[in-house]
Structure formats: C-alpha cells, structure tokens
Amino acid sequence: MNREEARKKAKKLVAKMTVEEKASQLKFDAPAIDRLGIPAYNWWNEALHGVARAGTATMFPQAIGLAAAFDEELMQCIGEIIAIEGRAKYNEQSKREDRDIYKGLTFWAPNVNIFRDPRWGRGHETYGEDPYLTSRLAVPFVKGIQGDGEYMKAAACAKHFAVHSGPEGERHHFNAIASKKDLEETYLPAFEACVKEAGVEAVMGAYNRTNDEPCCANEELMNGYLRKKWGFEGHYVSDCWAVRDFHENHKVTGAPEESVKLALETGCDLNCGCTYQKVMNAYRAGMLDESVITASCERLFTARYLLGMFDETEYDKIPYTVVECKEHLSVAKRAAAESMVLLKNDGILPLKKDGIGTIGIIGPNANSRSALVGNYHGTSSRYITVLEGIQDMVGENTRVMYSEGCDLWKENVSGLADPNKPDRLSEAKTVADYSDVVVVVVGLDETLEGEEGDTGNQFASGDKIDLNLPLSQRQLLKAVLDCNKPTIVVNMSGSAIDLSVAEERAGAVLQTWYPGARGGVEVAQVLFGEISPSGKLPVTFYNSSADLPDFRDYSMKNRTYRYFEGEVLYPFGYGLTYGDCSVKDMDVTLCDKAVTTSSEDTKYTFNKADNSECYGADLKITVANNGSVETEDVVQVYIQDTGFDKAIPNPCLCGFKRVRLGAGEEKEITVHISARAFTSVDDEGNRKIFSDSFKVFAGVSQPDARSAELTGHKCVSKDIRF
Helix, strand or coil, rough: CCHHHHHHHHHHHCCCCCHHHCCCCECCCCCCEHHHCCCCEEEEEECCCCEECCCCCCCCCCCCHHHHCCCCCHHHHHHHHHHHHHHHHEEEHCCCCCCCCCCCEECCCEEECCCCCCCCCCCHHCCCCCCHHHHHHHHHHHHHHHHCCCCCCCCCCCECCCHHHHHHHCCCCCCECCEEEEEHHCCCHHHHHHHHHHCCEEECCCCCCCCCCCCCHCCCHHHHHHHHHCCCCEEECCCCCCHHHHHHHHCCCCCCHHHHHHHHHHHHHHHEEHHHHHHHHHHHHCCCCHEEEEEEHHHHHHHHHHHHCCCCCCHHHHHHHHHCCCHHHHHHHHHHHHHHHHECCCCCCCCCHHHCCCCECCCCCCCCCCCCCCCCCCCCCCCCCCCHHHHHHHHHHHHEEEEECCCCCCCCCCCEEECCCCCCCCHHHHHHCCCCEEEEEEEEECCCCCCCCCCCCCCCCCCCCCCCCHHHHHHHHHHHCCCCCEEEEEHHHHHHCCCCCHHHCCEEEEECCCCCHHHHHHHHHHHCCCCCCCCCCCEEEEEEEHCCCCCCCCCCCCCCCHCCCEEEECCCCCEEEECCEEEEEEEEEEECCCCCCHHCCCCCCEEECCEEEEEEEEEEEEEECCCEEEEEEEEEEEEEEECCCCCCCEEEEEEEEEEEEECCEEEEEEECCHHHHCCCEECCCEEECCCCCCEEEEEEECCCHHHHHCCCCCEEEEEEEC
C-alpha cells in the first residue's frame, strides 16, 4: 500500500470519529474505538539493537558496537531481523489481545544523534561521532526494519531531533545553541538521510530546546527542515514527557493546555507522556482548532494503514519460532565479531591454547551479564560472559583462575571510596602470580553510562564526569600490571575511556563495547585467534577530557576527529587486525552521471560561473594483506576540500568498504564517493561545492599521523581538480 492510498483510508476513517475520539488517538497509549472496529494500540516500542523490553529476542551488540563494524549490509540484515521478530511477537500478542507497552510495530530506533562528546551517557546508543558514518548505517537499518513489501513490516523512528547529546542531567531545561553551519554540517545530515533515502516513518523530538525553541515544537527544525526542505510525510512523536517540559522546565508556556497547543500546531502528532490528555481542555477553551487535531490523527492512522493493521498481510503468518532462531543468532555472532576493535598488540595476541598452563581472568566485567547488553535491550535465553567464553574455549588442559578483583565502581557521589564495597586486590594479585597470562576485563555498563536516571552515575545523570575508569578499577589495573605478567586488557564500554595506562604497560588492548548476550564467545575467539579482529573506532579516544571544550558548548570547534586540533590516544577509524593490510594504490575517475539513486548522489552545481555539475567519483583501490593470517579489514576513504577556507579543517570520511583478504592476497575494490562529499557549508548553512580543489585519501585508517604511527601504514592520496 503506498502512502497516498493509506492517507485516503486514514482520512475516511478519521472523518467518522468524534473530536473526543480523535484526541484520544494522539496519546502513545491510544485506546480502542470499538464502534469503528479500532483496537487499542500502544505506540511505544524499542529496538535499538534487537527487539527490546518485550521478553525474549535476538540481542545484537549495542549500537556503538554495530557502528564499529563499518558494515552497511550487516545493518540492513539486523533491521530485517528486528522487523521479523517484532512481527512474530506482535502476531502472538495481538491474538491474545495483549496490546500493552512494547508490544507494537512502531520501533523508536535508531538513535542518530552525533556522539560529539565522550562524556555523554547515551552516546553508546548512537553510531558514533561522524555524520557520514551515522547516515550510511542508519539508512540500511531503517530500510531493513520497514522493508519494501506491499505493507511496512515495521516502522522505524529517527531520534532525537535534533542537536541532542547531553548533558543528561539538564536535558529537560537545556537550550542547545547551534550555528546554521553546525546544523547543516554535523547535526542534521543523518536525519536528512533517514527521511530522504530510507523514508523513515517517524521522527522523535528531543527533550531540550534548540536555538531557544523546544525540539517538540521547533518551527525551524520540524517545518523548515523536516517537512518542507526534506519532504517528510510521516508522523512526529515527542520524547517521553517532553511536552510537559514546555511548562514545567523550559517555561515557554504557562500551562499544559498551552503546551498542547504549541506542540500540536507545530506538528507534534503523538505524545509519549501525559500532556495530550489535556487536548480536549485546549479545544473546549477555544485554544485549539479541530483541524489541527484531525491532521495529526490522520498522520497516525496513515502509519497504521501502512503497517497493515486493518488488513490481512503477508506478515501475519510469521511464526513465533523465528524469535532467537539459529539464523538470527548467527547474525548476532557475526555482528559481535565485526565489532571488536584491537587497539594494541605487541605480539601477545592471538593466544595459543597449547602454550598456556594457567590463564588468569580478572576484573568486574569478566563475568558480568550487564556488560554484555548495553541499554534498551531485550532478554536472551542464554548469556555467555567473557569468563565463560574463555573457559569454554580453552577446555580441560588449561586451568582458568578467576577473580572479580573489585566492584565495577565503589565511589559514592562525593568521589570517596565506599566502605560497603571492599575490593579483592590481594586475590587478584594471587591469581596473576599463579597465571602464565592474565586477561583483565574492565569498563562500564548501563548503570554507569546511560540515560538520565541511571543510578550508578554521579547525581544519577547518566553522563561521565571524565574519561577515567572508576577508581576501584584503576587501582585493580595497576595492581595486576605491577605483577609483571603478560597482560591483555579487555575494555567493555560504550564510549571512549582513558586507556593510557593499558596502552603503556599491557601487551594488548581490546575494545569490545557491549557485544550482546553471548558476546563472550566472540571475545574469546578473538583472543585465541579463531577470529581476526576487524572493527574500527567510530569515536575518538582522547587522552583526557581536559582536551575537550565545555560539555554544554554545542559548537563543533575542537570536537570529533573532523575538527580536533590536538593529539589523541586512539583516532577515529583506527583498529588493528591479525593480518597486515594496507592500501597500495588508488585511481580516481570522476563520474559524468549519477550512479545511484541515493540522495547522497544528487548532482551539485559548482559555485562558479559556468554552473558545471558534479556527480561524484569512483575510486579503484588496490588493497593487500602482507600478513600471514586471513582477515577482514575496512578500507576507508577520506576527502579534504583544499580550496575553501570555511571547509571542515580535517579530512572527512566519505566512503568505506569491508573486504576479506587471505594471507598475502591483493584485491582491487571500487568505492564510490558521492557528489555530496565534495560540498562544504558556509556560515549561513548553505551546502554547495565552493572549491575545485580536493585531496582524497584511502587506507585502513584515517590519514593522520597518529593512525600512521599506530598501524605502520600511511594512506594513499590523490589530488582532484575539476
């Protein structure tokens, strides 16, 4: 069913409703209208990395881990699995008249906010700090969820629109100030791609204000960009209880009825929260015209018709047995394997089973289920921690000794040690002394980085105050390293952590993010060489939070790899393998016509007199593995405008491709650079091709000195002049 047909059906149905009935349908927990045969429907469902909060489902790595895979095809596959499992669960629940929260087909994912500051607690819900990477991963994810059949398989929602990335503790009253340049250059491109390329059905407004207007009633964002400039035709939903913030926290209105009026008239169709219970109050007071209520109701029922909720569809026969089936679990395994980022290896990895008599596993995340799952997760029928994965890997011939070592954190909110949480440093030292090799598993979990209200955080805000591991873990790591045994540090976190001590003193450092319910298997497989790590950092690991601007400052100056001016610990795009891959050569061919239907390939006119046009470029790249181990790696392409003084100062990611290479193998691959990659943005937010002079780089990392130092390989570069 196309949107126009669904819209006509929605108009016809809504026309039969009373104004009270229409108003009732604008709440996330919409009641039944029995006389019209409309069942109750709860719009609130989650699927950040698998169907969430509704019982058993296949659990994939947290979103930041999926981003580290740099794999568009994987993202579409995961989106498809989410939709299939969501439909299977919906079919059974509807059959039993269970229409409660988290039981519907409208998934409030993906989170395409930009992880601009590593202190933001919800950053691990995103695809990292780069708007290009975020858009290239979000588009196939949305397409996978929504499908291309006669009806939408499920509905995706791009959130949180827009300019939203902390501080969590201030989100209900914070005003994010962003220049027109930063809006167009950083904060909006992923949302634009979700709308124009993937046809995302829903967009969710953020809690905060952006440039003085609340994001759930922001004329510039919702109408100027979203509906007019980008042509969005779906429905707009508030973040949960965000409309209440209008009068309680932002103070832009004086009462709930005024908030209802402002939100609905600006185009916020659906309220997650309680404020739209006051719609009829506003209507009866003459504050709100019925036509506004009708328009939002029609958009919501258009979505329900597109989902086939009032028809028989091909999806009605999807059986419950697909949930956590073998095929879906295999994709979760693949995702976990691709997400692992090897940050350091002095040769200690991969471990050899035959050469280890005793292996010591130490640390608070070694046997933690919480560290597997991130947040916004479902329930798995089985969990395999890092400790369990290693125990299963080594078998009976190797002794595995274990010590938790310390609690995940033991400071109270004042930063002082908590006497009720004693450490076990002496046990950890004992295990290290008796071991041939030690694996220390440190990091965070959703209680330490996450959404406002996560109780382990200072003031329960969700954000980190700095990049340090908790004091208890810093003490543990030092104590183990002081034992002078071959040591591997495994960090399980959803954000950048100061790993400088591990980088300096450990033999290897592995970043595993939150790898999913059974992710301990893939961690063990990487450590013992059954899998070569191939993930890349989707965020910069800085040396210290002292290198960063104020958390509340939304200017992109000196933020993320595209603008940062200093030295970093581990750069965006960096990650080692057990092979030795590098780009050997690159040929560039300018395209004379659009090669895809992507909005990224919309032709762009040069900002010069002859009005010549750009359609992008094709790069033939020769990549080789000079190592002795078969591996996957990610070829990355970056571009720098060398002729426009207001261009982004550092080279920017504009293409990537996963490639598998056998030992000693060489391949030629093609990577397309879109026309949009050649554009820049001026101070007024205008996106054009301002220059005819560019430099393009290809490698297995970004073209900076630190990446070259860490990988031992420089990127190949070519100048392009139009």
